Amino acid sequence: MKKVSVSLLALVLVPLINAASPEWGRSCGGIGWTGDTTCIAGTVCTELNAYYFQCLPGASSSSTTIAPPPTSPPPTSTSAGPTTSAPIPAQTGFVKTSGQRFTLNGAEYTLVGANAYWVGLTGLSTADMNAAFADIANAGSTTVRTWGFNDVTSASGDYYQLWSNGKAAVNTGATGLQNFDNVVAAAKANGLRLIVSLTNNWSDYGGMDVYVSQITGTTNHDYFYTNASVIAAFKSYIQTFVGRYVNEPTILGWELANEPRCTGSTGTSTGTCTTTTITNWASQISAFIKSIDPNHLVAIGDEGFFNDPGNALYPYQGTEGIDFNVNLAISTLDFGTAHLYPISWGQTSDPTGFGTQWITDHATSQMTANKPVILEEFGVTDSQATTYTSWYSTIISTGLTGDLIWQAGSHLSSGNTPDDGYAIYPDDPVYPIEQQHAAALKARG
16 A cells, blocks of 8 residues: 655645645645645745645735746747746755855755655656655655766657767757756755766766767767867756756755766776876866856765775775875865765675775765765665664764765655665665664754
8 A cells, every 4th residue: 555655645635724825835836736825925826846836935915926937947938928937035045065064054954865866767747756755855854866867869758968970969848957847846845955966977877978979989988088079068968957057956966977987887998097087077077067056066976986006995996087085175076975885896794894984984084175075875785774774873973974875765656766676665664764864963963
């Protein structure tokens, strides 16, 4: 039997109350809404998506006012309708950093949550997006990491960039950036902030190797970091995608890529890629993002590999092209990221213990750089409850800034969200452990 979350139940019950909604009221309109559509003076009923309107601060009387979504530029359309967007409520603010912590409007912002790469890429309705985000929010989460890319060579389903004969066209339509507008609106409606990755080291959803193949005609993965035409194409995509959300505070930050390495799914490169190659690329691309978007934080999105060639442990050897400590010092990068998959990395004798040391070492780097560091992906497929309890305890005790589990799961009207063996659904025994950890991390301050 499908479980109904508390927040969804609240949405069902709210229409029974026929009174003007207060500031930040849960709903004042949308498809299926039968309750009152007025807001108190000083707020405006603002459309966040077709199903969900909210009373947000703005110039308004208590009469009904339906404004276009505040998260997006006006869509290209010949149909009649509003041509301007409602102002972004200044009270929401942008997440910033102060030393080793994130802040929001001068107060500490606890970064805790989950990955949901699939939310804008698997054909979800806006209702299911809201349901998925509600499950994540009910775990105590504040933040969700998701994909802001899908490079295809044949238009199908939800995608963001279509490649043909070495040229790319960004999809700004209903299956493209307008669909990502819905993702942003659903996150906002559930009180969540988004970390958005802009490309993938791996072949899933296109990523770097599509750029390289289309532009250079080769499988040399590392051309993504050095080829001038490839870099220009990636910057063009960033200009369009990032530029669309410059004034949207629901975006917490941008990540250059998911897990950049010298090699990708093709397994080939020129053989000249080193840690310096990726550090130089990260410096260039992060500076470019900052030049067009001064409002949002920027990180690499890497796995946090160290560069200690004499170390016996693979993730510490620097062989994949990542030097975590050097990259963390880049001035146009605001926070560091680390991933944790000990089994996949060959650390099979004591994966829990390896993870504890990995977290501790990144907390040390965090203190040295005086920048936030988050464990933004982590997972095991066996003994999850025991392992995650141990790792969560280490995050709390070492002072690591925050964490995002891989990955969130939901039972939706369209079926279950993707499960690669790591997904935690609301009826999973790990889910209450997530809730307890989120509470503890917020209490830690």
